[in-house]
Amino acid sequence: MRASLVSAAVILGLASPAACIDPLTIKGSKWFNTKSGSQFFVKGVDYQPDITSTSAVRDPLADTAGCTRDLPFLKDLGVNAIRVYQTEPFGNHDQCMSMLSNAGIYVMLDLSTPTETINRDSPSYDVDLLGYYQRKVDAFAKYDNVFAFLAGNEVTNAVNNTAASAYVKAALRDVKSYIKSKNLNISVGYATNDDADIRWQLQTYFDCGAVSDHADFYGINLYEWCGTAATFESSGYADVVKNFTNWDVPVLLTEYGCNNIQPRTFPEIAAIYGSNMTASFSGGFVYEYVQEANMYGLVSVSGSTGTKTADYDNFKKALAAVSPSGVSMSSYSPSGKQQSCPAVSAAAQWMASSVLPPTPSNSTCSCMMNTLTCVSKQTSIPTSAGDLATFGTTVSNIFGTVCGTVDCSAVSGNANTGKYGKYSFCDPLQRVSWVMTQWYNDQRNVDGSCDFGGFAKTQSVKSTDDSGCSSQKDDPSSLSSSSSSSSGDGKNSSSNSSSSAASKVAATMSVFSITMAIAAAAFLY
Ligand SMILES: *[C@@H]1O[C@H](CO)[C@@H](O)[C@H](O)[C@H]1NC(C)=O
Ligand SMILES: *[C@@H]1O[C@H](CO)[C@@H](O)[C@H](O)[C@H]1NC(C)=O
Ligand SMILES: *[C@@H]1O[C@H](CO)[C@@H](O)[C@H](O)[C@H]1NC(C)=O
Ligand SMILES: *[C@@H]1O[C@H](CO)[C@@H](O)[C@H](O)[C@H]1NC(C)=O
Numbered sequence: 113m114r115a116s117l118v119s120a121a122v123i124l125g126l127a128s129p130a131a132c133i134d135p136l137t138i139k140g141s142k143w144f145n146t147k148s149g150s151q152f153f154v155k156g157v158d159y160q161p162d163i164t165s166t167s168a169v170r171d172p173l174a175d176t177a178g179c180t181r182d183l184p185f186l187k188d189l190g191v192n193a194i195r196v197y198q199t200e201p202f203g204n205h206d207q208c209m210s211m212l213s214n215a216g217i218y219v220m221l222d223l224s225t226p227t228e229t230i231n232r233d234s235p236s237y238d239v240d241l242l243g244y245y246q247r248k249v250d251a252f253a254k255y256d257n258v259f260a261f262l263a264g265n266e267v268t269n270a271v272n273n274t275a276a277s278a279y280v281k282a283a284l285r286d287v288k289s290y291i292k293s294k295n296l297n298i299s300v301g302y303a304t305n306d307d308a309d310i311r312w313q314l315q316t317y318f319d320c321g322a323v324s325d326h327a328d329f330y331g332i333n334l335y336e337w338c339g340t341a342a343t344f345e346s347s348g349y350a351d352v353v354k355n356f357t358n359w360d361v362p363v364l365l366t367e368y369g370c371n372n373i374q375p376r377t378f379p380e381i382a383a384i385y386g387s388n389m390t391a392s393f394s395g396g397f398v399y400e401y402v403q404e405a406n407m408y409g410l411v412s413v414s415g416s417t418g419t420k421t422a423d424y425d426n427f428k429k430a431l432a433a434v435s436p437s438g439v440s441m442s443s444y445s446p447s448g449k450q451q452s453c454p455a456v457s458a459a460a461q462w463m464a465s466s467v468l469p470p471t472p473s474n475s476t477c478s479c480m481m482n483t484l485t486c487v488s489k490q491t492s493i494p495t496s497a498g499d500l501a502t503f504g505t506t507v508s509n510i511f512g513t514v515c516g517t518v519d520c521s522a523v524s525g526n527a528n529t530g531k532y533g534k535y536s537f538c539d540p541l542q543r544v545s546w547v548m549t550q551w552y553n554d555q556r557n558v559d560g561s562c563d564f565g566g567f568a569k570t571q572s573v574k575s576t577d578d579s580g581c582s583s584q585k586d587d588p589s590s591l592s593s594s595s596s597s598s599s600g601d602g603k604n605s606s607s608n609s610s611s612s613a614a615s616k617v618a619a620t621m622s623v624f625s626i627t628m629a630i631a632a633a634a635f636l637y
């Protein structure tokens with residue numbers, strides 16, 4: 113009865129933020145239902161229907177028609193959670209979130225998108241990205257079926273890009289602190305790929321250091337168990353699980369389901385929800401709901417119609433056959449222990465310092481801008497692909513030229529040494545303006561030395577003394593409500609899942625490619 117009243121409200125557009133699902137909380141290495149006190153195991157599916165045909169922005173939780181089409185399947189599958197890779201803070205999510213909540217389905221959300229993210233090959237983390245993550249928290253934290261955010265997915269995925277994890281962990285720290293400042297209880301974790309060389313380093317790195325800095329939970333995208341001939345031992349699952357013995361935070365599979373043998377029968381589900389794993393793992397999300405070119409789907413969607421694939425009933429049956437037994441919140445005393453940070457050296461195959469990049473602050477950057485005498489004429493980063501490309505080239509040329517003779521460490525960072533410039537988190541326009549001012553000063557402000565091919569202009573300032581700027585902190589409540597859009601597909605997965613995602617990412621140059629060009633230029637000197 114209640115359900116039908118609620119759906120009538122949804123149809124009439126009266127839906128208010130979901131209010132009928134029990135909140136979850138983390139105690140030690142487990143999630144619990146705060147009302148019943150019973151342990152919560154994620155029986156989930158990764159959910160990212162491609163809606164590029166109907167919208168420039170890929171946000172399935174703002175697509176009421178899509179949610180209406182998919183909800184009966186999600187209910188029938190018996191899942192209690194979905195992980196959604198790409199959403200946008202500006203959409204209206206009320207109806208989808210309310211439908212999901214009424215169906216008892218929790219939501220884990222990735223914060224990044226292909227354009228709003230930390231680039232693994234030339235990482236940096238700035239005021240724009242933190243602002244974007246904060247807006248996403250604001251957009252979703254009001255729904256009480258949102259139980260977790262992911263601050264990154266497979267960012268470090270090889271021995272040569274481990275430094276990127278320092279930036280991801282800094283973002284994770286700052287989102288945690290933002291959530292805390294709003295008096296919310298949503299956990300923030302990280303989803304890792306499964307690269308045998310750096311598994312241990314990654315899992316300890318995200319667990320080490322101050323409690324305020326480390327991941328509230330840890331997700332693994334694991335595609336090792338292929339077909340019924342494999343076992344818990346032979347698949348490699350046993351080794352992965354062993355390394356999480358006595359872990360101090362919840363661990364789960366943020367993607368699973370090798371598809372080398374099709375159709376899939378999901379033999380790993382008995383292990384994931386059985387006694388070999390439930391002591392340290394909290395279930396997982398099968399990859400994935402929608403059928404794409406990479407052939408991992410449970411449902412093929414077309415317009416308002418969904419059709420079950422051959423995997424659908426197999427997954428449903430395997431999931432229905434398990435009933436994980438957990439502990440009750442009151443009888444559980446956590447005994448897990450926190451890890452220490454991995455050694456930083458090439459030999460240890462880990463280059464991310466435990467010293468994290470500083471929290472980006474717009475106040476610091478605006479204060480710094482007020483002391484500059486030579487600044488960019490542009491006041492915002494162009495949005496069209498062509499202009500953006502020209503802008504990126506101009507900016508990296510300026511860095512290349514100036515930073516050969518001037519010390520640019522104030523606007524760059526080095527996660528390997530753990531040294532980050534006091535303005536390393538400013539946006540690309542602010543950083544290039546800082547660089548141009550150094551050049552202008554070096555040239556003793558002679559005419560023409562603040563030009564840079566017409567890109568720069570001089571400005572008069574009250575004072576060039578920037579010594580007080582670094583102590584300026586942002587007030588999170590004064591956030592701007594503007595937001596940048598993005599396109600493409602935020603998901604990624606390990607090697608065996610041959611995701612079609614990458615090919616769909618729009619080939620526009622993002623702010624982060626510019627940041628990358630800047631960083632690359634700065635590192636040359
Ligand atoms: C790591 O190696 C890949 C493949 O060779 C390369 O494309 C990438 O730029 C490298 N990343 C870094 C940070 O050196
Ligand atoms: C910094 O200011 C920019 C421009 O107003 C905004 O888009 C961004 O969200 C802000 N970042 C933070 C962390 O407040
Ligand atoms: C968050 O958790 C704490 C401790 O469990 C609790 O006291 C508080 O009420 C919770 N806050 C919200 C917003 O749920
Ligand atoms: C990919 O699948 C093969 C089996 O076909 C398996 O041996 C291998 O471990 C898998 N790789 C990953 C990264 O999961």
Ligand SMILES: *[C@@H]1O[C@H](CO)[C@@H](O)[C@H](O)[C@H]1NC(C)=O
Pocket residue numbers: 308311312351352355
């Ligand atoms: C388990 O941890 C050890 C280090 O303690 C590491 O060498 C090994 O690769 C890890 N194995 C797996 C499967 O994660």
Ligand SMILES: *[C@@H]1O[C@H](CO)[C@@H](O)[C@H](O)[C@H]1NC(C)=O
Pocket residue numbers: 343344345350382383386388
């Ligand atoms: C649990 O582990 C044991 C020992 O490796 C194995 O024999 C058993 O098949 C595993 N159970 C499942 C459900 O995989």
Ligand SMILES: *[C@@H]1O[C@H](CO)[C@@H](O)[C@H](O)[C@H]1NC(C)=O
Pocket residue numbers: 226269601602603604605613614617
């Ligand atoms: C996904 O991973 C592949 C291989 O590491 C990479 O080339 C691609 O850029 C990634 N895609 C996204 C969206 O991160």
